[in-house]
Amino acid sequence: MIISESRRFVFIHNPKAGGTTARSALMKFDTTGHFFWMFHEVNGRQIDKAHMPMHVFRQAFPGYFALLRESFTFMLVRDPYTRAVSAFNETNPDLLEAVHMAADGASAKALYLEKVNEFICSIRHESLSGWQLPYRHAVRQRDMAYLGPKCMADCIVKLETIEQTSRKLEVFDPELRRILLATPKENVKSGSLPAHEVLSPAAVKNINEVYRDDFYLFDYEMW
Secondary structure, three states: OEEEOOOOEEEEOOOOOOHHHHHHHHHHHOOOOOOOOOEEEEOOEEEEOOOOOHHHHHHHOHHHHHHHHHOEEEEEEOOHHHHHHHHHHHHOHHHHHHHHHOOOHHHHHHHHHHHHHHHHHHOOHHHHOOOOHHHOOOOOHHHHHEEOOEEOOOEEEEHHHHHHHHHHHHHOOHHHHHHHHHOOOOOOOOOOOOHHHHOOHHHHHHHHHHOHHHHHHOOOOOO
């Protein structure tokens, strides 16, 4: 998350949706002293300050949360299937790298597919509360943007169509769009496999169930 009181904007860092690139580009405007990064303990539980669902943000940092009311707030979203695979890749880069580097590529790929689908099938609604670190990159995008029925983001940009959907940023701050489009991508895992080549029917079914609201709210099609 980037909070700029001087520029009066908040960037919600939705995990696995181009957030690292956007964060790096916008860091020069941050007025929190790089506070929303790494981990923080709240009531004996650790949270990832970079990727907080709205209800966690409100509970853990009510003072900063109050700034949402007087700031322009925006975030990026991504196709739920691709994002689920990317969430696994983030914490298991060695398995993905082995697919391309191992002498026995077929065996490495079989292991990768087994593990990524096992992870995705293990995701439950209760896993995505924002308090369970192993699933911190897989939180629902709805929970990053919404607090109950209220959307806290003034502008939501789809990563797949960023050239078109980022035009909305110009209404509030034209420079933000220019910065986002001009920044080289970071944290992109080389050799990532397309979701349709990775996901098993069981994994697709679980994504459709767990992330149903993300498909509906952000206009992504279910398989």
